Amino acid sequence: MKRVKMMSLYAGPKGSVAIGAIGEFDDAEARDLVDGRYGAYADEPRPARKEPAEKPIERWTVAELQAYAAEHEIDLGDATVKAGILKTVVAAIEAARDSDGD
Structure with a gap:
């Protein structure tokens, strides 16, 4: 199980997790959420994110x-x-x- 801090509302068969809240997900679902930029691992430091320079x-x-x-x-x-x-x-x-x- 991985803890993910949500950056968007999550609604799934087992419930929902609000923006900014932390939910626990199995490894595969947590990876999908983080890879899709819907959340970030709560227990790991996040790399610095740069603002998109190519568009305003x-x-x-x-x-x-x-x-x-x-x-x-x-x-x-x-x-x-x-x-x-x-x-x-x-x-x-x-x-x-x-x-x-x-």
Whole structure:
């Protein structure tokens, strides 16, 4: 069994796991979730993820935005659609830049 911290909602035959929560999965399912970027192993350090340099943040997918938010500990609050998630992530990035410039 492997522990996976979810970056998207998981719903399966044995229940569901919310975004940011940790679920236990058999090795094969855990590997599929991590390989599909739906989650990350909870007990292993994650390699640093770089922002996609080839496209602007406005063109990132919902999964990419959610992964960035999870990695940078950005609370998405009630944002569930791309526009809301994007607005929250951009605001957090700008706030971080502003605080770094002080």
